[in-house]
Amino acid sequence: MEKVLMKGNEAIAEAAIRAGCKGYFSYPITPQSEIAEYMVRHLPEAGGVFLQGESEVAVGYMVLGAAGCGERVMTSSSGPGISLMSESLSFLAAQQCPAVIVNIMRTGPGLGGILPSQADYFQATKGGGHGDFRLLVLAPSSIQEAVEMVMEGFPLAEKYRNPVMILGDGLIGQMMEPVSFPEHLITRPSNKDAWAANGMDTRNSDKRNVLKSLSLDPDEMHEHNKSLQEKYDRMRRNEIRYKAYNLDTDYELLITCFGIMARVCGTVVDKLKEEGIEVGMIRPQSLFPFPEEAIRQAASKTGCKQVLCVELNMGQMVEDVEKAVQGACPVTWYGNAGGAIPPPKEIIAHIHSLLNR
Amino acid sequence: MGKAFKKAEALSDRPTHYCPGCTHGVIHRMVGEVIDELGIRGKTVGVAPVGCSVLAHEYFEFDFMEAAHGRAPAVATGIKRVRPDLNVFTYQGDGDLASIGTAEIIHAANRGEKITAVFVNNAIYGMTGGQMAPTTMPGQRTTTSPFGRNVHDVGMPMRVSELLSALETPAYIAREAVIKPKYIMKAKRAIKKAFQYQMEGKCFSLVELVSICPTNWGMTPQNSVKWAEEILLLYYKPGEYKLPEEM
Structure with a gap:
């Protein structure tokens, strides 16, 4: 085409x-x-x-x-x-x-x-x-x-x-x-x-x-x-739509994000893999209806210790992610609400601190 | 002997909810008769407002849409722009059109939308229980002007027909009254003209109809007619304020 x-x-x-x-x-x-x-x-x-x-x-x-x-x-x-x-x-x-x-x-x-x-x-x-x-x-x-x-x-x-x-x-x-x-x-x-x-x-x-x-x-x-x-x-x-990335590994952390942040977080997943750290990612394409079940399952997988929701706001989708995860593991937010897009290295540094690396 | 009178086909058989002495019924009938006379029932879409006539769609027999408070001219614009072959009109009161919907009516008029607005002015909010409107007369008592409208505090009543007539875009703007038979015949002619101009694709049209509200004015229907004739019609003078220019 x-x-x-x-x-x-x-x-x-x-x-x-x-x-x-x-x-x-x-x-x-x-x-x-x-x-x-x-x-x-x-x-x-x-x-x-x-x-x-x-x-x-x-x-x-x-x-x-x-x-x-x-x-x-x-x-x-x-x-x-x-x-x-x-x-x-x-x-x-x-x-x-x-x-x-x-x-x-x-x-x-x-x-x-x-x-x-x-x-x-x-x-x-x-x-x-x-x-x-x-x-x-x-x-x-x-x-x-x-x-x-x-x-x-x-x-x-x-x-x-x-x-x-x-x-x-x-x-x-x-x-x-x-x-x-x-x-x-x-x-x-x-x-x-x-x-x-x-x-x-x-x-x-x-x-x-x-x-x-x-x-x-x-x-x-x-x-x-x-x-x-x-x-x-x-x-x-x-009508639930989402894209999963790197979920077939033994990931320690699951990233949730939507829109343009998925482009940045995809790079984050790839770079961390090079370091030997496996991170999974789910990107909801439909925000309503929300892919609750997919996120719950991914967060409940053995080895997954926490969920990080990365957004260009002060933490909004994170509330739906928390609801989906239902306490299976801790859910936190990272992002920027000023109009600047956090680069991969910034998110990687944050994930390092979350995983004590 | 043939039938001397029959109800317009454009009107439904449902009983109206309007108060005794209210003039909405008269106006509904005029609109229904005009639509019958022009043979346009099947290509008409009405837009109902928020206010006493919020249920207007129940009393006509053709397609209708409800709009939020004041937004009927925008809804009518959307319909007419994608379906210019349809006959589209709004039916709005003075709280709806002259207060919360001023932006929508002014810009629909200024763009020259080929729609018709039937504007019922009874100088008060009816449905919500008789509050002051932009059209309420100086000194007139309402539930939110219990000591009479104080013009030093809230200004003079708004004359919509004069205001819209100041716009350059060709339009048909007329004000008539529906308080006595002698006014009613003129009012019906104005409504018919407005719809005809629309059908000819000429212009935006608005017919303001000075009406009474005995319930919220706290008067008998007879006294309401007297007050409307002696007070309202001196301030809201009937007549054709704007005629479409030759284009």
């Missing part, structure tokens, strides 16, 4: 176009504005619609309207903008509208900075909006993977009638790598006649469709929440 050298943000935009995105709404924010700048030039050529909204608040609802009439839609932003979209994410989940949301993370909280970060793990996986809902969250560690996750994101969103979030660190958006756009990931939009509010004539139907989330009846409200939870349970059964 032909490979092209592309910047992450532009590759994400191109992937969405190839995946049949028909509406893209956004508001400028660093470090993801290139997605919009690419979309405005190329999406209309492909028969889609580009619109810059007045705020991320409005953009979230433009996505709701367009997704609600059954079209494939996407938006992209970064932490502060996703905060403003949180209200609409809750509505998208409640009204069961499929959409792809890209978050190219910057440091936080508040305005934070524009350097690479994984500060929005909690925001992405623990709701980021009111009420009981989940996003299906995928975290790429390369631009190729970001492309594939975006292309798969549209059919996944349709399969579950739920927003899918692509959670990329700033580096995923800003660096350049060779990428290809796999033909087999190009899918046809699903038929949405059963629920899309796209005008009865569109469906040749006398039955109207209403997308709503208001339930004043307690039983109806509880049933709605139960059906959403059943959907999230289906995701837990079917």
